Amino acid sequence: MPSLYVHIPFCEKKCLYCDFYSIENRSSMVDFLSALHREIEMYRSLGDGVTFETVFFGGGTPSLLSPEQLGSLLSHLHEVYKIGSDAEITVETNPGTVTTEKLRAYRLLGVNRLSIGIQSFHEDELKFLSRIHDANQALQCVRLARAAGFENLSIDLIFSIPGQTLARWKSNLNQALSLAPQHISAYSLIVEENTPLARLVASKQVSPNPVEEEAEMYEFTMKFLGSHGFEHYEVSNYARPGFRSRHNYNYWTHENYLGFGPSAHSFWKQQEAGFGKRWWNIANLSHYCERLLGNQLPLTSQEFVKARELMNERVFLGLRSDGLDLTRFEREFGVLLSDTHESTINQLINEEYAAIEDRRLRLTPKGFLLCDEISERLLP
Ligand code: SF4
Secondary structure, eight states: OOEEEEEEOBOSSOOTTOOSOOBSOOTTHHHHHHHHHHHHHHTGGGGTTOEEEEEEEEESOGGGSOHHHHHHHHHHHHHHSEEEEEEEEEEEEOGGGOOHHHHHHHHHTTOOEEEEEEEOSOHHHHHHHTOSOOHHHHHHHHHHHHHTTOOOEEEEEEEOOTTOOHHHHHHHHHHHHHTOOSEEEEEEOOOOTTSHHHHHHHTTSSOOOOHHHHHHHHHHHHHHHHHTTOEEEETTEEEOTTOSOHHHHHHHTTOOEEEESTTOEEEEEEGGGTEEEEEEEOSOHHHHHHHHHTTOOOEEEEEEEOHHHHHHHHHHHHHHTTOEEHHHHHHHHSOOHHHHTHHHHHHHHHTTSEEEETTEEEEOHHHHTTHHHHHHHTOO
């Protein structure tokens, strides 16, 4: 079932490691919102006859929106697109930007899931990452969210922060568990190009953790969260049964999605024609607003994704998430991977990198450590 994504391109302060498109200056918020409303309107016809299953406000920091601003966006989305009555509606939330009143108001607007960017419970790690919140605000945010009536909370954590030991990472995971979230996303710190972190690494002022230590933390995370009742359903994502992110799952299974806002991506399949179309918006707020004011789509580029690329992506995305559905793959692409790649699959199973359950080829924790290499071997 299709999804809607809305990118809010403002942050109170840029974090050291972040390469998502966002700016600190919020003076153009009003212009941005009116451009965004225009863009939402422009894809109206594409949504004809479609029911959207998830709405995700990401960024940037969507929790900077006032309840009035968020409410106006949500009611416009409901007016233009059909959104299922049980849709998952998520707001990415920065602990330094919320109050009880704001979270209560979000809940009343129909938001039913918060994805809280905590990243760490250690003050020095939060400072290193240049997050705006402290450990106390992180804990408080979860409590406020519960008090506001949220029953579906996800916590984002980062591991392998330079200098972080396994013991400190364990204590972050323990602290996260004590808050009883339904979902945890645990990402290793990636040094993205053109970020302040990349410059610090290049000038040798910061040394990334050794890869063996990072692998050790990752292995520990899989084991630890698994033993506490979390399903490991994507390389970096863990959920209590029934609480997987439906929005992300749609991305990973090639469902259609429409993205609004600067830098947002969209994907729409032309099933009969055997390909998909992908397009993405300009990552510049003033150009985004100018284009929409002139009634033009704010696109940077678009591409047609042919069946072969879709197949390759499906292998990669399936193995990264909860397995490659061999029956669905055959139905959609006419290729029976269990025949064409029989010996590779058998070898992966014998060496305990993968297992097959209900015609779904799934990586084991050992396989997740080599996800990219294994995907390469299984490309059709
Ligand atoms: S708050 Fe999130 S989006 Fe904003 S700079 Fe930090 S990591 Fe990036």
